[in-house]
Amino acid sequence: MSSALVVLILSLLLGLQPITTDLYLPALPALTEGFGATLAQAQLTLTAMLLSFGLSQLVWGPLSDRFGRRPILLWGLGAYVLASVASALAPSMELLIVARIVQGAAMGAGVMCARAIVRDLYRPVEGARMMSKGLTGLGVIACMSAPLGGLLSDWMNWRVALLVLTVFSVVTLAVVALRFEETLTQKNPQALQPATLLSTWAGILRHPTFWAFSALSTASYGGLFTFLASSSFIFIKVLQIPKPQYGLLMFTVSFAYILGTLICRRLLPRWGVRRTVAVAGGFTLAGGTLMGALALAGLHNGWAIMLPFYLFMLAHGVHQPCSQSGAVGPFPYAAGAASALNGFLMMAAAFVVGGWLGTHMDGTVMPLVYGVWFWSVVIAVSAWTLVQKHGKTGDH
Secondary structure, eight states: OOHHHHHHHHHHHHHHHHHHHHTTGGGHHHHHHHHTOOHHHHHHHHHHHHHHHHHHHHHHHHHHHHHOHHHHHHHHHHHHHHHHHHHHHOSSHHHHHHHHHHHHHHHHHHHHHHHHHHHHHOOHHHHHHHHHHHHHHHHHHHHHHHHHHHHHHHHSOHHHHHHHHHHHHHHHHHHHHHHOOOOOSSOOTTTTSHHHHHHHHHHHHTOHHHHHHHHHHHHHHHHHHHHHHHHHHIIIIISOOOHHHHHHHHHHHHHHHHHHHHHHHHHHHHHHHHHHHHHHHHHHHHHHHHHHHHHHTTOOSHHHHHHHHHHHHHHHHHHHHHHHHHHHTTOTTSHHHHHHHHHHHHHHHHHHHHHHHHHHOOSSSHHHHHHHHHHHHHHHHIIIIIHHHHOGGGGO
16 A cells, blocks of 8 residues: 555554544534433543443454454444434433444454554654654544534434435545555454553553553543533633534634644654653643633633643644554554553543543633643653653664
8 A cells, every 4th residue: 555545544543532532522412402411421432432441442452463453453443434414413411322332342453453554654753753644634634523513413303413424434435445555464363362462452451652652542531622612611611612613612622622633743853752751741731731721710701711622732743653552552463452452541541531520520711720720731741751761672
């Protein structure tokens, strides 16, 4: 496959995650009112989906090491298409939650395989650069998702917005079925045997490089998810911003992320992974602290949240490609399992964040602010300590 085709496939597979969450967010308040559901149930449509997404990767990873990436992608994407149709047609909040759980599990195959494909084809630094290209594509998809979700849910209804997920997944499935060539050159016949599986996971979990980069990716996603899960209620309900305008705000968040991935590609050849991540950690901490300081000073408006969060997202565009490729880098023969564990940790953090927000949303901006500030501190500490100490393999 050409590099351009690999980047396209990575963009579509990684893009499953933002389109599944971001396009859905502007419709969430209307959907909640339409079903007469509680805020906790609304959060469950996100958090339950993400928990199944995280858990499913622990299954998809070893399966892909055993049978290859292509069959797992075809099964996973096929299931995602069916779950997307079911979620758009769901007659009740309970059935919508079930459909979203299936959707999350199916999405795990695509996102996990994308990270494993990078390790199949590239060494760590080049892998981080290719991952950043794929994540730039993810950013473009995220840019379009929130405004489109806002417009469709405002002009039509939330069911039409969710049907877009069906269209996107059908296109992705077609591209994979027609153009993707298997990247796993040496399948592991023992990958699914319990003793081998436990030994593989134990080896990954004992590796300090895996933990250094997984701490970074998990904290960085935790901060983003805090914003994603709370922003639609805070901007639309608390700050009274119209849904299309909220969609445009989410567009600018994704645009800042795209800039971050472009900056990442410029810095990696000059500075290597560790120094690049350390500099980005400073931007993260500055963004989170500024957001907290403005809120504590009584500035509760859109700009006081958005301007600091742009700094956070610029750095997020550096942290994610470096940390996702770095966590899988030491495991060329267990890339699926390592990718799965890394993905599971990110989604476990998102599930905890969603549960916390479900009980702490109090009609103010403070839950969002405190959450982002907390994760920005964790990111900076991870970038400046663990990655500097144990991230050497990422520089080779």
